[in-house]
Amino acid sequence: MNSSLLLSIVTFVYAASAVLYIASWVFKKSFPAALGRWVALAGLIGNMTGIGLRWIESYQMGIGHAPLSNLYESLVFYSAVIAIVYLVIEWRYAMPTIGAFVMPLAFLAMAYASLSPNVNDRIQPLLPALKSNWLIAHVITCFIGYAAFAVSFGLSIMYVLKARHTGDAQSLIGRFPDIRVLDELNHQMIMFGFLFLTAGIITGSVWANSAWGRYWGWDPKETWSLITWFIYATLLHARFMRGWQGKRIAYLSMAGFAAVLFTYFGVNLLPGLHSYGAMGQ
Amino acid sequence: MADIRTSNGIWHEIVSFFSSVRLTIVLLLSLAVTSIIGTVIPQNAAPARYFMQYGEFWFRIFSVFDFFDMYHSWWFQTMLILLAINIVVCSIERLRATWTVIFPHRVNIQSERFRKSGIAVSRTFPGTPDQAREALMQLLGKQAQLHTASENGKPAVFWETGRKSRLGVYVVHLSVVLLLIGGLMGSMWGFDGSVTIPEGERADTIQLGTGNARHRLDFAIRCDDFQIRFYENGMPSEYRSTLTIIEKDQPVLTRDILVNDPLTYKGVTIYQASYGTLPSKNKAVFEFTSRDSGMVYRQAVDVGQTITLPENLGTFTLKEFVPSYRFKGHDLGETFLGVHAPSEGGAIEIAVPVQFPSFDKMRKGIVAVSVGEAQTRYATGLQVTYDPGVWVVYTGFLLMIAGCYITFFRSHKQVYAEIHASDGNTRLEMYGIANRNRLGMERWLERLSDRLAVH
Numbered sequence: 098m099n100s101s102l103l104l105s106i107v108t109f110v111y112a113a114s115a116v117l118y119i120a121s122w123v124f125k126k127s128f129p130a131a132l133g134r135w136v137a138l139a140g141l142i143g144n145m146t147g148i149g150l151r152w153i154e155s156y157q158m159g160i161g162h163a164p165l166s167n168l169y170e171s172l173v174f175y176s177a178v179i180a181i182v183y184l185v186i187e188w189r190y191a192m193p194t195i196g197a198f199v200m201p202l203a204f205l206a207m208a209y210a211s212l213s214p215n216v217n218d219r220i221q222p223l224l225p226a227l228k229s230n231w232l233i234a235h236v237i238t239c240f241i242g243y244a245a246f247a248v249s250f251g252l253s254i255m256y257v258l259k260a261r262h263t264g265d266a267q268s269l270i271g272r273f274p275d276i277r278v279l280d281e282l283n284h285q286m287i288m289f290g291f292l293f294l295t296a297g298i299i300t301g302s303v304w305a306n307s308a309w310g311r312y313w314g315w316d317p318k319e320t321w322s323l324i325t326w327f328i329y330a331t332l333l334h335a336r337f338m339r340g341w342q343g344k345r346i347a348y349l350s351m352a353g354f355a356a357v358l359f360t361y362f363g364v365n366l367l368p369g370l371h372s373y374g375a376m377g378q
Numbered sequence: 379m380a381d382i383r384t385s386n387g388i389w390h391e392i393v394s395f396f397s398s399v400r401l402t403i404v405l406l407l408s409l410a411v412t413s414i415i416g417t418v419i420p421q422n423a424a425p426a427r428y429f430m431q432y433g434e435f436w437f438r439i440f441s442v443f444d445f446f447d448m449y450h451s452w453w454f455q456t457m458l459i460l461l462a463i464n465i466v467v468c469s470i471e472r473l474r475a476t477w478t479v480i481f482p483h484r485v486n487i488q489s490e491r492f493r494k495s496g497i498a499v500s501r502t503f504p505g506t507p508d509q510a511r512e513a514l515m516q517l518l519g520k521q522a523q524l525h526t527a528s529e530n531g532k533p534a535v536f537w538e539t540g541r542k543s544r545l546g547v548y549v550v551h552l553s554v555v556l557l558l559i560g561g562l563m564g565s566m567w568g569f570d571g572s573v574t575i576p577e578g579e580r581a582d583t584i585q586l587g588t589g590n591a592r593h594r595l596d597f598a599i600r601c602d603d604f605q606i607r608f609y610e611n612g613m614p615s616e617y618r619s620t621l622t623i624i625e626k627d628q629p630v631l632t633r634d635i636l637v638n639d640p641l642t643y644k645g646v647t648i649y650q651a652s653y654g655t656l657p658s659k660n661k662a663v664f665e666f667t668s669r670d671s672g673m674v675y676r677q678a679v680d681v682g683q684t685i686t687l688p689e690n691l692g693t694f695t696l697k698e699f700v701p702s703y704r705f706k707g708h709d710l711g712e713t714f715l716g717v718h719a720p721s722e723g724g725a726i727e728i729a730v731p732v733q734f735p736s737f738d739k740m741r742k743g744i745v746a747v748s749v750g751e752a753q754t755r756y757a758t759g760l761q762v763t764y765d766p767g768v769w770v771v772y773t774g775f776l777l778m779i780a781g782c783y784i785t786f787f788r789s790h791k792q793v794y795a796e797i798h799a800s801d802g803n804t805r806l807e808m809y810g811i812a813n814r815n816r817l818g819m820e821r822w823l824e825r826l827s828d829r830l831a832v833h
């Protein structure tokens with residue numbers, strides 16, 4: 098079995114886990130969520146094995162490098178981190194309704210990697226500019242940050258729904274965790290994400306400095322990561338301002354996640370970019 | 379001091395304007411939104427291109443607002459400066475207030491404060507209060523201290539940790555200021571340019587930015603060799619230049635550089651950036667066309683080499699390569715110079731321009747020489763930068779990560795516990811205060827009291 102096949106299977110395992118969590122939430126049964134947790138864990142193990150296998154395959158092809166060098170590989174890593182972050186939260190706080198909003202994100206990232214025709218899953222050798230340990234540190238830290246922001250995005254949706262909700266505690270939304278718990282967890286996730294986004298921008302910057310002699314060049318990808326950073330920095334300070342707590346913070350977190358997605362996928366749609374890591378002639 | 383400040387209304391206004399978090403939010407969001415502009419409009423392209431793309435009207439509007447180089451525009455830089463002032467003023471103001479909390483002369487333990495705003499946990503379990511107090515002190519470790527409550531004279535246990543973690547946010551704010559200062563230092567005193575050096579040649583002047591400005595280095599760089607390696611599938615795997623630094627005509631240092639592995643000499647860093655190709659100076663494949671038979675003979679010739687031509691046409695000696703050759707007022711570009719010595723008659727100097735293969739035919743000699751195939755040599759493209767602010771920026775990087783970690787994951791925790799006898803059992807009333815992560819503190823207190831109960 099090769100890594101691509103294994104990872105395609107993981108897509109369906111994550112899908113199953115997401116469906117179980119959603120079923121548990123919708124049908125008020127605890128069993129599907131308990132199963133969903135084990136399915137998610139199985140998916141995560143498959144996901145990590147897939148990453149390891151791909152690493153080995155690259156060495157067998159004689160172009161060995163850590164599997165963190167292109168869109169496919171980073172998406173695969175991304176869904177693993179989302180799953181890890183979620184499972185840790187579930188382990189610590191035991192609130193499986195959150196799984197109904199987070200595991201679908203792990204599934205979507207993996208599905209996009211495995212199923213989209215735009216994402217090439219071939220193992221390719223590294224261009225000279227990409228041969229740097231800073232790049233590996235950069236990808237890892239960025240995606241840990243992005244994963245935390247993805248979880249925060251799920252929590253923010255729950256927060257906004259719950260904050261608007263006035264019905265009884267047994268309705269769909271009434272069964273969400275307490276609004277203060279959601280807020281606190283959301284804040285934890287944002288702090289965690291901000292630390293790693295900061296580290297991600299910094300390692301990227303050090304890498305750029307070692308490859309091109311400038312730590313900051315305002316290219317669109319860099320700029321968008323900074324925009325994301327500004328949004329989350331705003332969010333961290335909004336807590337200290339009257340009238341900005343609660344829903345506004347949840348909306349800011351959604352805007353932040355939109356910026357994350359744009360940094361990652363949207364930047365390539367902008368006009369006049371240099372190709373990533375290419376060496377111009 | 380305080381009097382002067384309050385009596386001076388304007389000063390007070392300014393300070394409170396610059397210390398407000400509202401300003402921070404406005405600035406950070408404005409920076410986020412305006413930064414988008416420069417990602418939608420390509421920056422620093424030729425004006426003509428913008429003119430064509432946007433038309434005259436928008437070209438003018440965008441020019442007025444510096445949208446073509448917006449990150450260096452006065453308004454963007456002004457926002458950054460305001461942010462810096464905001465951070466400095468705000469941090470100083472707050473630090474003055476929290477300094478006594480972080481470094482108190484005497485820790486003041488008020489049980490009312492804990493009762494009012496602490497997370498409360500209470501338990502009843504068997505055993506004597508003294509035993510329980512002992513056990514709690516042991517669980518809490520060195521930082522625990524016995525305390526006598528002022529209101530009722532009862533013994534209580536007080537514990538705290540992470541007081542200094544409150545400094546973390548000032549470390550983060552300081553790091554932002556360092557990044558801005560470092561960036562400013564780089565743009566004021568540094569330079570960033572590029573130079574292309576053919577193999578075997580040297581250069582000491584670089585071209586700055588995209589314009590025509592040039593900068594002369596204190597030393598020369600010679601490119602001894604340039605190599606590209608490829609993977610099996612044809613993708614490039616490595617660009618390598620062997621460079622020699624030359625100072626006052628003396629070579630002082632020779633080293634290979636790769637992408638991601640630059641060379642730094644006297645604070646100036648030289649990066650592998652690109653490459654190009656040029657005709658070789660040392661050899662080429664020449665074509666000799668015989669006038670009488672019309673036959674074409676191809677042969678590779680090195681500079682300095684003499685070959686014997688077929689059909690008894692004599693010999694040809696390749697003398698040298700010149701980067702430019704003038705003929706009747708025109709520059710024919712890169713040209714090889716050689717000497718044709720026919721079997722009878724005198725030797726003739728001939729010029730063989732690389733770009734003009736039929737040039738030597740005009741001479742109407744018994745043999746016409748042209749370059750059949752120029753052997754190429756490489757020219758390495760180097761990025762050459764000097765940035766005296768880098769270390770300030772890197773210090774900022776380290777402080778920012780350390781400061782964020784401390785701020786987010788360390789907290790100032792305090793626990794106040796009263797333990798007294800109650801119907802032959804022991805009653806514990808414990809209150810915890812943490813400056814962040816209330817949920818975590820709650821869980822921690824619960825676990826602490828669980829452990830105490832089984833003690």
Ligand code: HEM
Nearest residue numbers: 330333334337397398399402461464465468547550554785
């Ligand atoms: C890009 C610039 C800035 C960054 C990266 C930054 C970063 C941070 C971080 C990470 C925190 C901790 C947040 C938390 O406790 O959850 C914080 C807190 C804070 N920041 Fe900033 N900050 C910036 C600019 C500013 C500015 C300009 C001000 C001026 C008013 C400011 C005022 C504050 C205040 C009042 C706090 C709360 C401190 C406390 O907990 O006592 N920040 N900042």
